[in-house]
Amino acid sequence: MKVTPEHNERIAKMTFASVYPHYITKVEKKGRTKEELLQVIEWLTGYNEIKLQEFIDEKATFKTFFEKATLNTNAHLIKGVICGYRIEEIDNTLTQQVRFLDKLVDELARGRKMEKILR
Template identity: 70%
Template sequence: MKSTAHHDERIANMTFASVYPHYVTKVEKKDRTVDELHEVITWLTSFTSEEIQSLIDEKVTFRTFFERANLNPNAHLITGVICGYRVEEITNKLTQQTRYLDKLIDELAKGRKMEKILRVPKP
């Protein structure tokens, strides 16, 4: 699947608040918790739970969300396919960051162990 400028712009302008409830539903349906969801978001972005709530309340776009984020230096270790795209091959930085988040949440919902989701290196 090839990303387009229109697709990238649509993602950039989507609000985090509009997607967040879907993240919650997805993980809770699979017996994971909002705390675990926040742990994953925090790992990727460095946002605290309070900051996540503030971003939701502000109705920030994904563009603003990732502009304010301090992306984890190990985010490049997130690989695989999400929404028909191989995340490591996405050329638009913001779209890739958004798909990183989608991929982590997907792994959480699929029951993957937290240390694997958070790319904890093996000793």
């Protein structure tokens, strides 16, 4: 599936605060913990729980969230399909970074071992 400019714009304007509760629900429903989710997010972005709360309080967009992030040097190893898109084929950097996060949350919820998730 090809990512459209409209899709990229929608993702850029979406707030982290609007998606984060869904991440928590998804992983907890599958028997994982919020602490594990925080570990995955920190591995990808460098953000700790306090910094995440600041983004939530500010209602920061994903554009701002990822502009300020220090992406893990192994993030390029995140591959596969998420939401119908092959991550490694997404040409918009921001959309690809959001899908990296989606993929890690999905892997956590599916019960993948932490050492495999944190490549």
